[in-house]
Amino acid sequence: MGGSDRICATVTECFVIQNLRLTAPLFPTLEKTSAATSASRDCLQAGEACTSNPSCSFNFRKLRQCIAGNGANKLGQNAKNQCRRTVTELLSSQLHGCKCKRGMKKEKNCLNIYWSVHHTLMEGVNVLESSPYEPFVRRFDYVRLASITAGSENEVTQVNRCLDAAKACNVDETCQKLRTDYVSSCIRHVSRTEQCNRSKCHKALRKFFDRVPAEYTNELLFCPCEDTACAERRRQTIVPACSYESKEKPNCLTPLETCKGNFICRSRFAEFQFNCQPSLQSATGCARENYAACLLAYTGIIGSAITPNYVDNSSSSVSPWCTCNTSGNRQEECENFLHLFTNNICLQNAIHAFGNGTNLNPVSNPSVASTTPAFKEEVHTNNSIPMLEETIFVQIQPTKVSGEEPFLHGSNQIKSEVSSCPSPLYTLAGVGSCLLLSLFLQTLV
Numbered sequence: 001m002g003g004s005d006r007i008c009a010t011v012t013e014c015f016v017i018q019n020l021r022l023t024a025p026l027f028p029t030l031e032k033t034s035a036a037t038s039a040s041r042d043c044l045q046a047g048e049a050c051t052s053n054p055s056c057s058f059n060f061r062k063l064r065q066c067i068a069g070n071g072a073n074k075l076g077q078n079a080k081n082q083c084r085r086t087v088t089e090l091l092s093s094q095l096h097g098c099k100c101k102r103g104m105k106k107e108k109n110c111l112n113i114y115w116s117v118h119h120t121l122m123e124g125v126n127v128l129e130s131s132p133y134e135p136f137v138r139r140f141d142y143v144r145l146a147s148i149t150a151g152s153e154n155e156v157t158q159v160n161r162c163l164d165a166a167k168a169c170n171v172d173e174t175c176q177k178l179r180t181d182y183v184s185s186c187i188r189h190v191s192r193t194e195q196c197n198r199s200k201c202h203k204a205l206r207k208f209f210d211r212v213p214a215e216y217t218n219e220l221l222f223c224p225c226e227d228t229a230c231a232e233r234r235r236q237t238i239v240p241a242c243s244y245e246s247k248e249k250p251n252c253l254t255p256l257e258t259c260k261g262n263f264i265c266r267s268r269f270a271e272f273q274f275n276c277q278p279s280l281q282s283a284t285g286c287a288r289e290n291y292a293a294c295l296l297a298y299t300g301i302i303g304s305a306i307t308p309n310y311v312d313n314s315s316s317s318v319s320p321w322c323t324c325n326t327s328g329n330r331q332e333e334c335e336n337f338l339h340l341f342t343n344n345i346c347l348q349n350a351i352h353a354f355g356n357g358t359n360l361n362p363v364s365n366p367s368v369a370s371t372t373p374a375f376k377e378e379v380h381t382n383n384s385i386p387m388l389e390e391t392i393f394v395q396i397q398p399t400k401v402s403g404e405e406p407f408l409h410g411s412n413q414i415k416s417e418v419s420s421c422p423s424p425l426y427t428l429a430g431v432g433s434c435l436l437l438s439l440f441l442q443t444l445v
Helices: 003-012 043-051 054-074 077-091 107-117 161-171 173-187 198-211 214-222 228-238 253-260 263-275 291-300 328-342 345-356 373-380 390-395 398-409 412-418 423-444
Strands: 308-310 318-320
Touching: 043 054, 043 107, 054 077, 054 107, 077 107, 107 263, 161 173, 161 214, 161 228, 173 198, 198 291, 214 228, 214 291, 214 345, 228 308, 253 263, 253 328, 263 291, 291 345, 318 328
Parallel strands: none
Antiparallel strands: 308 318
16 A cells, blocks of 8 residues: 555544644734745655654654644643643654645645645634645746637627636536536535535535636636626636525524634645735735735635625626624634635725736646637537536526616627527426526536
């Protein structure tokens, strides 16, 4: 077996950390990333090296005794001091600077080792820590779908980047397959009382955003919209009826606590806090001045207990499905969490910059279809778009889309796509419903 399997048997299973408390601040302090950290090995490799070193292995076992079952909160002062020294020694051992890769094989095992060292030994003391994931150092070479136009460079052509993004995804085999997988998982009804399996839906969403290149996922999620119909299509990208919404909005502290108890969720959240940390002193609004890293961190929490989504037609109005009502004496804590999404200048600027194309490096990609007339023939002869179950229709919210009926009927692009609508759907809800379904399939499938 490989080294990572031995880790699972020796470190992760032997030193599994139970009931870790996540007490990191909502706005961690700025931490400079050195070249050495960027090139550091992952925590699975570091853990293997630690087990082969008697001193490191001994300290790791001592650390387990310190924090098992939140026992550190019950320790005397001398014991706490010994535990602090143990952590200090481990931070200068093979485990120093180890990171994990988002979506890596055995990601949870890697994060287990990371969090076993980066945590608080005493209640009420915050740990100032960076992201558990390897730092994002490169800028995206985005496929600039918005800039792909027919004719000369000076020709101004109306394009719909959200539709272009959907078509580009369908051209790419990985994007098209994983997108179809998560839509199928998120629309499949479980029973009369349970609309869908949210756990499977979230898992499929994480797989999509972890494995599909950002030039596709970011265009799907952050494409700019100027009308209600476009904004609703964008909002439906993550199939919110299953992945996001519920009958009632819980207090935000509830999903936050759930997130803290899950290695992957707490790690994605830590990465989001780190890379989307706002700063009024920065011209970009971001402490790390890296919009691409912020957007990547944002997509990393989709498919978790704190999944965010658009709440209205604005490109920067995003929030988890929760409220801070009835927070009691934890009102400030709740609002600090919620404001990471609703009042975060770094995140808002990153989304706007992506939509405006001010943080992108355009590259041409002849395989991407545009909504311009020159590409229409190619678009409509593309048979790679699969038909999903007709239950996908229930995900459409007519109350939000019906207001755009004149726009839909006046669009030549939509009219040309209706001809491919299968006859059973006409009997499902009539021609008007087929129009809406065609629009939905064009963006979600």
